[in-house]
Each structure stands twice: as structure tokens, then as C-alpha cells.
Amino acid sequence: MIISTTPTLEGRPVREYLGIVAGETIVGANVVRDFFASITDVIGGRAGAYEEVLGRARAEALEEMSDRAHDLGGNAVVGVHLSYEAVGQTGSMLMVTATGTAVKV
Structure with missing residues (x-):
């Protein structure tokens, strides 16, 4: 499956438009992750646990x-x-x- 943010695919003309498709994912933040994220906010740096959850949620929605x-x-x-x-x-x-x-190319 080709997934693109662009409206067309270079060298791959759209043969048929099939309609709008969507994927949704809802994730909750747990207390431990919140605690470590608050420490990161105080001392600086990246909130790796949140980034991991966000990446997984994005991948699930795209899938x-x-x-x-x-x-x-x-x-x-x-x-x-x-x-x-x-x-x-x-x-x-x-x-x-x-x-x-969704399209056929």
C-alpha cells in the first residue's frame, strides 16, 4: 500500500478514486509515564515514553x-x-x- 500526503503520485496516475478513508486510535497516558514526563519537563530533555506512545498510535491509525x-x-x-x-x-x-x-493507481 502506498501512503502519501501529496494529492498525486509521480509516475503513478490515479485510475480510480474510491472514497475517503480514515483510521483512528485513542491512547491513554498512565500515571508512571506522566510522572517521568513531569520530571523531564523540570530537568529538560525529550519525553521518550510519550514519543513512543505517539509513534505507536500514529502507526496504528495509518494501518x-x-x-x-x-x-x-x-x-x-x-x-x-x-x-x-x-x-x-x-x-x-x-x-x-x-x-x-483511497485510490487505485
């Missing part, structure tokens, strides 16, 4: 979107957009959404 495109008969998704949003009553969960257009 789900790709699976939906495949179910429509597509072999590529173009115009992909990723969005991130805090959700839940306290904003303690993060939703990652991947959207794009």
Missing part, C-alpha cells in the same frame, strides 16, 4: 486507514492528513486520526 482502503480495492491512499487531539473529561487521552483518499 487502520490503509486496511480500509484495501477493503475498498485500493492500492494507495493520497492526500493523507494526520491530526492529534486530547480527549476525555480530563484530556488524559490522545486521539490520533489519519484520513485520506
Whole structure:
């Protein structure tokens, strides 16, 4: 499956547009991760535990979107957009959404 943020693929003309596809993932932050992230905020540096969770959530959202495109008969998704949003009553969960257009190239 080809996944691209661009609306076209160089050298691969779109033969058929199959529709909009999306993949969503919601991840929660646990207390231990929050604790270590707060220490990182105080002493500086990167919050590696959060970056790992964010990367995994992004990969899952893209995979789900790709699976939906495949179910429509597509072999590529173009115009992909990723969005991130805090959700839940306290904003303690993060939703990652991947959207794009399923196509046959």
C-alpha cells in the first residue's frame, strides 16, 4: 500500500478514486509515564515514553486507514492528513486520526 500526503503520485496516475478513508486510535497516558514526563519537563530533555506512545498510535491509525482502503480495492491512499487531539473529561487521552483518499493507481 502506498501512503502519501501529496494529492498525486509521480509516475503513478490515479485510475480510480474510491472514497475517503480514515483510521483512528485513542491512547491513554498512565500515571508512571506522566510522572517521568513531569520530571523531564523540570530537568529538560525529550519525553521518550510519550514519543513512543505517539509513534505507536500514529502507526496504528495509518494501518487502520490503509486496511480500509484495501477493503475498498485500493492500492494507495493520497492526500493523507494526520491530526492529534486530547480527549476525555480530563484530556488524559490522545486521539490520533489519519484520513485520506483511497485510490487505485
